[in-house]
Amino acid sequence: MRCYQVFGGALRSDIDFPELRTIESDDPSWSLRSVAGQPEMTNASLLGEAEVIPGFQVRLFRHARGFRFVFDDTGTFDLTANGRDIAWSAGPSFEHSWVRADVTGRVLAVALHAGGHLCLHGSAVATGSGAIAFLAPKFHGKSTLALALSRAGARLLTDDVLPVDPHSPVHAVPGVHQVKLWQDTAAHFGVDRETPDPGSKHLIHDFDESMLSYDRAPFAAIYLLSPVMVAEGEAVPQVVRTRLHPVPSALALVRHSIMGSMLSGGEAKLVIDRATSIAEEVPVYRLEVAAGIERIGETVDQLLAWHGGAAIAEARA
Numbered sequence: 001m002r003c004y005q006v007f008g009g010a011l012r013s014d015i016d017f018p019e020l021r022t023i024e025s026d027d028p029s030w031s032l033r034s035v036a037g038q039p040e041m042t043n044a045s046l047l048g049e050a051e052v053i054p055g056f057q058v059r060l061f062r063h064a065r066g067f068r069f070v071f072d073d074t075g076t077f078d079l080t081a082n083g084r085d086i087a088w089s090a091g092p093s094f095e096h097s098w099v100r101a102d103v104t105g106r107v108l109a110v111a112l113h114a115g116g117h118l119c120l121h122g123s124a125v126a127t128g129s130g131a132i133a134f135l136a137p138k139f140h141g142k143s144t145l146a147l148a149l150s151r152a153g154a155r156l157l158t159d160d161v162l163p164v165d166p167h168s169p170v171h172a173v174p175g176v177h178q179v180k181l182w183q184d185t186a187a188h189f190g191v192d193r194e195t196p197d198p199g200s201k202h203l204i205h206d207f208d209e210s211m212l213s214y215d216r217a218p219f220a221a222i223y224l225l226s227p228v229m230v231a232e233g234e235a236v237p238q239v240v241r242t243r244l245h246p247v248p249s250a251l252a253l254v255r256h257s258i259m260g261s262m263l264s265g266g267e268a269k270l271v272i273d274r275a276t277s278i279a280e281e282v283p284v285y286r287l288e289v290a291a292g293i294e295r296i297g298e299t300v301d302q303l304l305a306w307h308g309g310a311a312i313a314e315a316r317a
Contacts, residue, residue: 001013001014001031001033002016002017002022003022003023003024003025003028004017004020004021004022004023005020005021005022005023005214006020006104006108006175006176007029007108007112007161007163007173007174007175007176008029008163008173008174008216009028009029009030010023010025010027010028010029010030011028011029011030011031011032011103011108012025012028012030012031012032013031013032013033013103014032014033014034015032015034015088015096015099015100015103016096017100017103017104019100019176019178020104020176021177021214029084030083030084030085030086030108030111031084031085031086032086032087032088032103033086033087033088034087034088034089034090035087035088035089036089037089038068038076038078038087038089041061041063041064041065041068042063042064042065043063043064044061044062044063044064044068045061045062045063045265046059046060046061047060047061047062047067047262047263047264047265047267048060048261048262048263048264049262050261050262052071052072052073053073055072056071056072056073057071057072058070058071058072058102058106058262060106060110060259060262060263062267065078065080065081066078066079066080066081066082066083066114067079067081067083067110067114069102069106069107069110071091071102072091073091073092073093073094073098074090074091074094074098074099074102075088075089075090075091075094075099076088076089076091077102077103077107079107079110079111079114081114082114082115083110083111083112083113083114083115084111084115086103086107086111088103104161104175104176105160105161105258106258106259106262108161109161109163109258109259110259112163112173113259113263113267113270113271116165116166116167116274117163117164117165117166117173117274118163118164118166118253118257118271118274118275118278119161119162119163119164119257119258119259120133120135120161120162120163120164120253120256120257120258121135121160121161121162121256121257121258122134122135122136122142122160122162122222122256123142123143123145123146123158123159123160123162123179124146124157124158124162124172124175125146125149125150125154125155125156125157125213126154126155126157126172126213126215126217127149127154127220127303127304127307127308128307128308129220129306129307129308130217130218130219130220130221130307131157131171131172131217131218131219131220132154132219132220132221132222132223132303132307133162133172133219133221133222133223134146134223134225134287135162135222135223135224135225135252135253135256136224136225136226136256140225140226140227141225141227141289141296142159142225143159143160143179144293144296145225145296145299145300146159146179147179148296148297148299148300149300149303149304150207150211150212151211152300152301152304153304154304155210155211155212155213156177156179156207156211156212156213157172157173157174157175157213157217158172158173158174158175158176158177159175159176159177159178159179160175160176160178161175161176161258162175163175164219164274164278165216166274166275166277166278167277168277168281169218169219169281170218170219170277170278170281170282171216171217171218171219172216172217172218172219173216174213174214174215174216177207177212219278219281219282220283220307220308221282221283221284221285221306221307222249222253222278222282222283222284222285223241223284223285223286223287224244224252224256224284224285224286224287225287225289226286226287226288226289227288227289227290227291228288228289228290228291229291238289238290238295238298238299238302239287239288239289239290239298239299239302239303240287240288241285241286241287241288241306242285242286242288243283243284243285244284244285244286246276246279246280247279249279249284250272250275250276250278250279250280251275252284253275253278253279253284254271254272254275257271257275259271
């Protein structure tokens with residue numbers, strides 16, 4: 001079994017993860033093994049369910065021994081109560097890439113939740129003043145902005161899944177150093193790969209090590225991306241940020257929690273408590289950005305001016 005660096009720890013797995021960095025570890029944070037079947041659950045309660053892709057559901061249960069994910073396609077993942085041990089049994093129809101995506105997505109998000117973290121749907125980079133994160137629904141440019149900042153001197157912490165340690169001082173935890181880009185954005189950055197299936201993204205993970213951060217970083221800010229459509233010829237600021245008060249900040253963090261919609265009861269209370277702790281310490285802003293890939297350079301310049309661009313440039317030099 002190999003060990004891989006992910007989410008600030010080590011994952012020992014009998015499944016290969018070519019997109020992750022291999023490391024040596026005698027004390028892995030999580031262990032993933034393949035099994036032929038799963039035991040019956042006792043004292044099971046359904047925490048929530050969601051649609052993974054059209055026609056395929058995932059259900060999350062809490063039971064006497066821990067948590068269980070049941071995916072219609074990739075199979076069943078059993079997690080111990082502390083999230084450290086994960087057993088996977090294959091489903092009726094799966095691709096190994098789908099299994100890996102489930103592990104580095106929802107499965108490890110719950111493992112991190114069990115370990116006291118809050119996992120957000122967002123991207124983050126490390127700057128001269130600390131970590132800055134970008135939260136938003138799909139199609140709002142989180143990955144695009146993280147890649148552009150990494151190319152300008154910041155270091156990529158994670159894309160898609162952002163684990164946060166809510167204990168003071170609040171830290172961003174490095175995740176998967178893989179950026180997902182739509183076809184037009186990939187072409188703009190000159191990282192076009194073999195055309196993916198319709199409706200799918202390019203997965204970019206062959207970064208120079210100088211563009212990546214493997215260390216936890218204290219937060220400088222969290223941004224809620226809000227693209228603004230600009231009419232041709234209209235003169236508007238490229239970037240406007242507005243700081244939110246702690247209560248709407250906490251609500252926004254809950255809304256962008258990866259597992260928030262699937263965790264009910266006491267687990268939901270933990271999500272709310274952690275979001276509240278983070279919002280009380282970390283500045284959360286609404287970031288209005290003029291839409292359009294051709295203007296992203298202006299956004300990057302402003303963010304680096306706010307968050308230690310000079311220190312980044314000096315460090316890189």
